[in-house]
Amino acid sequence: MKYKNAKNILPKELLTEIQKYIQGDIIYIPIQGKKISWGEKSGYKEDLNNRNKQIFNLYTLGHDISEIQDMFNLSKSSILKIISKIKNSNPSLGGVVNE
Template identity: 55%
Template sequence: MKYENAKNILPEKLLEEVQKYAGGKVIYIPKKESAKGWGEASGYRERLNKRNAMICNRYSAGHSIMEIAEEFYLSPETIKKLVYGKKVNLPMFSPSITSAENYASQGLGEEWVRMYLSSMDKDAPDYSEYFMSELVRIPLRLIGTEDDKQIDSRAADFTDLPLIVIYENHTFSVPYQQEYIQFLKQARRNSYYAFVFARNEEYSFFWNNFGKNFRR
């Protein structure tokens, strides 16, 4: 690195100030950091990119421009610009823990849940009413089941599938996968991967009492 004489670079008054603190010393002055781009400091750009990724994913899954526009409260023309423009590469979807982990690692766990439930012709929980956890391992003893429920033998075919757990009225349930949770319990699984939805008004109680029991 080439050294410069500060006397030849700095204004006289500034040089005098520097000499007060570092006279005769060799110092390194780092470059000024470039200003962050629009939306980076607030995180808005990241959220916008994730939203755009979900829009492109909906379109790829066969949803119409109008359906997507209504869901995201955007004009059809805006949706067209997004889906006909540069495509966003999302993880490959499959009903599996690996796929769910890939989505969750990019902050898109709720999109995986939506796609999975859509494939079953089920509606996802209203995300404005629930807090959704990351993909965690939940102790199965927390989830109530019907002990005498008959289990479809096909439940064993889905042992690589995360659970969708709802915490409501201080109770854990799996409204979409009742046979599956029963199979896991009879197989003596102690814990299993899950996305947990807790109602906003119950979240503090949920986290304070159960959050420490979950592992990633």
């Protein structure tokens, strides 16, 4: 979230009205309408989902966990969590993650 000076973006009358309630503090003004979840606006959420699918696909193709760790610079526990989460969200995949 980027800081913006109200003096530079709000009409003077509105700024004067807001100053009756708060001055010199930072306030959060929520988005009106549909709430955007974390990472949607920047595309980071989609990037992580794609990375996690790639990790899972490598695992299902038989790559070792340590090999996947090196490819993505993630810890073993992070790789195992990603694989387990995808398996648990798709019951047809079944089974327990093999270390």
